Amino acid sequence: MxxxxxxxxxxxxxxxxxxxxxxxxxxxxxxxxxxxxxxxxxxxxxxxxxxxxxxxxxxxxxxxxxxxxxxxxxxxxxxxxxxxxxxxxxxxxxxxxxxxxxxxxxxxxxxxxxxxxxxxxxxxxxxxxxxxxxxxxxxxxxxxxxxxxxxxxxxxxxxxxxxxxxxxxxxxxxxxxxxxxxxxxxxxxxxxxxxxxxxxxxxxxxxxxxxxxxxxxxxxxxxxxxxxxxxxxxxxxxxxxxxxxxxxxxxxxxxxxxxxxxxxxxxxxxxxxxxxxxIEAVKKDIQDTLKVGCTGCGYCMPCPKGIDIPAAFRCYNHMYTEKKGAGRHEYLQTVCLQKDFRPVSACVECGKCESHCPQHLAIRQKLKEADGKLLPFYYKIGLKVVKKLGLFW
Structure with a gap:
């Protein structure tokens, strides 16, 4: 050792x-x-x-x-x-x-x-x-x-x-x-x-x-x-x-x-x-199975409405490269439990993110696809309970 x-x-x-x-x-x-x-x-x-x-x-x-x-x-x-x-x-x-x-x-x-x-x-x-x-x-x-x-x-x-x-x-x-x-x-x-x-x-x-x-x-x-x-x-x-x-x-x-x-x-x-x-080839093999070709570079940030776009896409991808529950858990744990969390549904389609995206992703459309997938109703209920009890803040 x-x-x-x-x-x-x-x-x-x-x-x-x-x-x-x-x-x-x-x-x-x-x-x-x-x-x-x-x-x-x-x-x-x-x-x-x-x-x-x-x-x-x-x-x-x-x-x-x-x-x-x-x-x-x-x-x-x-x-x-x-x-x-x-x-x-x-x-x-x-x-x-x-x-x-x-x-x-x-x-x-x-x-x-x-x-x-x-x-x-x-x-x-x-x-x-x-x-x-x-x-x-x-x-x-x-x-x-x-x-x-x-x-x-x-x-x-x-x-x-x-x-x-x-x-x-x-x-x-x-x-x-x-x-x-x-x-x-x-x-x-x-x-x-x-x-x-x-x-x-x-x-x-x-x-x-x-x-x-x-x-x-x-x-x-x-x-x-x-x-x-x-x-x-x-x-x-x-x-x-x-x-x-x-x-x-x-x-x-x-x-x-x-x-x-x-x-x-x-x-x-x-x-x-x-x-x-x-390693890079293996990563590409994994990424080829992704729902969104987001590299996590962060050029789309900050979102005027406070949405963590790279994190949302990362977790959305995890739902399909791994398991749906794994991606949702990742989103809940790493994004939703922050004090200033803003859900994907807060998007007003201003397009600022797309104008800066090096991958030229249709971010607004992909956020719509992710909305509801990442936070089904029972996750939303659980999140409300956590916030009401003030467990993390």
């Missing part, structure tokens, strides 16, 4: 263990199987474990496995405050203490504000005293590093980066999200500030393996280096020195051994022109 450094020089394994996808028997985690797999990873050098309050059963399972095997000090434990549930300063303390109990520990190595989508969510926490609370917990040694996980656009990510003296952050990043969400720009901006970056969804929940177009699968299979789709995606990430650790939701011993092998062999700068060309 190879390691990169956190902000304070502590080693973090290139490969991290994402503990959201433990195998389940019915509604419960198969604890014995999870223990075998997690301990294989730890013994193979994986030292960064990622869980969260809202991952069903995960914190309890991780805590029990570490307790059984007396290896808490060997690993770096990361979990997340469910900031969207927080209504008071007392609630912050309540959730944190519950997490310590679940995890059978008295400190957290890497504590994240979970799923910040908008700087307004951080401002809400500040009003509730989160900064003083963090300072106290770090002083007590109960939190060693403070960070946030993010779903949103690049501009918002940079605003959040600059809103606090963060020790680390976590973003969704893979070769298909190179220029969406925080993206490569966000990754590099974090690096400029000396903030380590943990990567989630390196395979888009397996979609860059299982749901690749047949043409892309064939292209990868014919590559002389004989890398699997997963290996190609991981190596593309680790090629970038700004990437500190890549999380993988491993749920088989075979998967763990393979990912550990790659993380032990990979070297920054090993990608050749042919490798980058292969």
């Amino acid at each position: 190879q390691y990169r450094k956190d902000r304070y020089g502590e080693p973090i394994s290139l490969l991290g263990y994402g503990c959201m996808r433990f195998t389940k028997n019915g509604n419960s985690i198969d604890l014995d199987k999870a223990e075998r797999e997690l301990m294989l990873a730890i013994k193979s050098g994986v030292n960064y474990l990622d869980t969260a309050y809202i991952y069903p059963g995960s914190e309890v399972a991780v805590g029990e496995i570490l307790h059984r095997n007396h290896c808490r000090e060997e690993i770096r434990l990361a979990t997340k405050l469910p900031q969207y549930y927080i209504k008071s300063g007392a609630a912050i303390e309540k959730y944190f203490n519950e997490q310590l109990t679940r995890l059978q520990t008295d400190y957290i190595d890497y504590y994240l504000m979970h799923m910040l989508t908008d700087v307004a969510a951080w401002e809400k926490l500040k009003k509730l005293g989160i900064e003083a609370w963090i300072t106290q917990k770090k002083k007590e040694g109960k939190i060693r590093n403070i960070g946030f996980s993010f779903h949103g656009n690049t501009e918002m990510f940079i605003q959040i980066l600059d809103a606090y003296d963060w020790d680390f952050c976590q973003i969704q990043y893979n070769y298909m999200d190179e220029h969406t969400q925080a993206g490569r720009t966000g990754l590099q901006e974090a690096a400029k500030r000396g903030i380590p970056v943990i990567i989630m969804e390196p395979l888009r929940g397996g979609k860059l393996v299982d749901l690749l177009p047949e043409k892309a699968k064939k292209r990868i299979a014919e590559d002389p280096k004989k890398r699997t789709p997963a290996e190609l995606a991981f190596r593309w990430l680790w090629e970038q020195p700004e990437v500190t650790c890549v999380l993988s939701g491993m749920n088989s011993e075979e998967m763990i051994r393979e990912n550990v092998r790659i993380a032990s062999e990979v070297q920054t700068g090993e990608f050749t022109e042919e490798d980058f060309s292969l």
